[in-house]
Amino acid sequence: MASEWDTHTSLTATGDGLFGAELDPGWVVGGGVNGGYLLGLIGKAIAETVPAKPHPLAVSAYYLSASTPGPAQVSTRVLREGGSVATVAAELGQEGATRITALATYGDLRAMPTDVGTTATEPTIPPIEECVPGTMAPEEVRRIAPLMERFDLRFDPACVGWAMGAPSGNGHIQAWFRMADGHEVDPVGLLMVCDALPPVTFDLGRPGWAPTLELTVHVRAVPAAGWLKVSHRTRNVAGGMFEEDCEVWDSAGRLVAQSRQLAMQPRG
Amino acid sequence: MASEWDTHTSLTATGDGLFGAELDPGWVVGGGVNGGYLLGLIGKAIAETVPAKPHPLAVSAYYLSASTPGPAQVSTRVLREGGSVATVAAELGQEGATRITALATYGDLRAMPTDVGTTATEPTIPPIEECVPGTMAPEEVRRIAPLMERFDLRFDPACVGWAMGAPSGNGHIQAWFRMADGHEVDPVGLLMVCDALPPVTFDLGRPGWAPTLELTVHVRAVPAAGWLKVSHRTRNVAGGMFEEDCEVWDSAGRLVAQSRQLAMQPRG
Structure with a gap:
């Protein structure tokens, strides 16, 4: 059975590096569509463009305008x-406007x-059953962030004070992650995982949208199966x-993805 | 008087976002021209393209092939x-071949x-007079890296064991930095500073070229004058x-630039 991810990122190749896509409303968060999902879509189009190099090594995306659910086009150029x-x-576009422009290097x-020879330290997160599931988010949060239904997230209790009005002030959020439907994340899917959690500014007591x-x-590696x-x-x-x-570590203790983004601070 | 940097990065605008440049042999390191210098050239062309937004906020460069001293072209597209x-x-090109392709967001x-609200910690480096000047590098190193003559570098003694055949193994190199001619570094110049030091793999005992x-x-900020x-x-x-x-901190204790690169490990 196809995973929800595969269904939501299915592309229709129309030749010359052009692909049609349908942005699923299930990835909406606040006023737009989640940037990680969009990057995953772009990532999949690139993988189809250079099939002998199926995996992203480095991908840089510049976000130009907010996307909305519905038809979109992805164009690739080797x-x-x-x-x-x-x-x-x-590029990912909608109605003639470029939403995201990206560069990528792919390999196998x-x-x-x-x-x-990794010297970075694997995050210490309490056992999954002691963590705070994303499903505990208030109904009004889940209504404006259907995105959250895509994941099974278990937040480190030390990093979710913001959800109870008591942010730690450390600028740190960490969680166990898997897809809600239990399907495994592949290397292209890691592009999405790096932008799946709430903005780290939540932990600084600034809950607004951070473009x-x-x-x-x-x-950096194909993730092992599991959380x-x-x-x-x-x-x-x-x-x-x-x-x-952002760092993503797999169940084998391997640092499989590293990302950095520059964002505008939430207003107010 | 024009700084060496301004002279080496002078551009001739030929319209439609096209610029002619001359890659100076003074920026050669090993088999190619330093990537930071090239990024600075690209950065300057972008600043001239959008003069109301003169400063890079984020720049991502993908390196396609090695550059050589001599004529080059930079093209920009808003x-x-x-x-x-x-x-x-x-893009930066030479003889019809793209050397570097880049995306950037500029502002003021x-x-x-x-x-x-920076929580990163400013690097602790011993006083400048207790550090190891780059000019102490062996003659054969300076011959293949004329790049080093562009800078006044004072390396933290704890991070230069590699120069004496005793790398620390920590994967860490830090130094005081200014331009050899004493001119100050501006925001576009910071693009170059982030790729000026030897590869951090030197400190792991792997002295080869790391593409x-x-x-x-x-x-993140206009650097204050000084080291x-x-x-x-x-x-x-x-x-x-x-x-x-890479982190670059200015003399006022401000974290003015952060960079990350993905490179291939040196062979052997």
């Missing part, structure tokens, strides 16, 4: 393909060397903007 | 300009809010690649 990697430019993670200017994801650990931090809230770093 | 930011696509850092696949820089502190770290050397994070 800038260079040779050796073990391909670099591709891509299964063909990469197998060395692992992303730029998001770059590095996918993922997702950790977001900010360390430089300044000048009306903030950076948000 | 994707969106409105409100306080502009998003621009740019002087017009941004003045809040500073950058992707480099994204966030410029900069530049710190590079890697925490995920795996799968034949590594990420390298």
Whole structure:
């Protein structure tokens, strides 16, 4: 059976690197469609464009305008393909307006060397059954964020004070993550996972919408099956903007994705 | 008097977002021209394209092929300009081949809010006079890296064991930085500073060339005059690649730039 993710990101190739897509309303959050979902769609179109290099190594997306549910188009253009990697430019548009423009380098993670010299520390999150499920979010939150129904999220209790009006002030949110339908996340899906959690500014007591200017994801390994650990931090809230770093660790203890975004601080 | 940087990055606008440039041999390092210098050139062309938004906020560059000293062309294309930011696509080419393709969002850092809530910690580097000047590098190193003559670098002694065959193994290099001619670094110049130091893999005992696949820089404030502190770290050397994070702090203790790149590990 197709996963919900595969259904929501299905593309119709119309030739010359052009794809039709239908942005599913299930990915709405606040006034727009989740940027991670859109990046996943773009990522899938790129994978179909360079099938011998099926995995994103690095993807950078610049968000130009908010997307709405409904028809969208993805265009891809191969800038260079040779050796073990391909670099591709891509755009997602709606009604003639570019929503997102992106650059990406793709390769085959299964063909990469197998060395692992990671010195980053795996996030410590309490056992899943001691964490706070996303389904405990108030009805009014879930109504404006149907996005949350796509995931099975279990938040570290130390990082969800914001949900009870008592943010930690650390600028840190972390959670266990899997898809709500139990399907596994593949390397393209990791592009979405890096933008799935609430903005880390929630943990600073600033619950508003934080529009992303730029998001770059590095996918470093094919994730092992099972729960993922997702950790977001900010360390430089300044000048009306903030950076948000995300790490995704798989069930084998491997750092499978690293991302950083630059976003505007929520107003008010 | 014009700074060396301004001379080496001078552009000849030929209309329609096209610029001619001359890649100076003084920026060669090993088999190519330094990627930070090239990014600075691209950054300057973008600033000239959207003069009301003179400062890079985020720039992502994908490196397609190595550049050589001599003539080059930069092309820019405005994707969106409105409100306080502009998003621009740019390419640097030589002899008909694209060397670098980039996306950028520009704005005016002087017009941004003045809040500073940085929680990142300023690097601790011993006083400048206790640090190791780049000019102490062996003659054979300086011959293949004329790039080093552009900077006045003073390395933290704790991070230069690699120069004496005793790398720390921490994956960390930091130094005081200013331009050799004493001219100050502006926001576009910070794009170059983020790729000026030797690859952090030197500190892991792997002194070879580490080709950058992707480099994204966030410029967060106009740097104050004086010495900069530049710190590079890697925490995920795996799968034949590594990420390298850079922070640039100014003399007022402000975190003015953050960058991350994905590079291939040096061979051997």
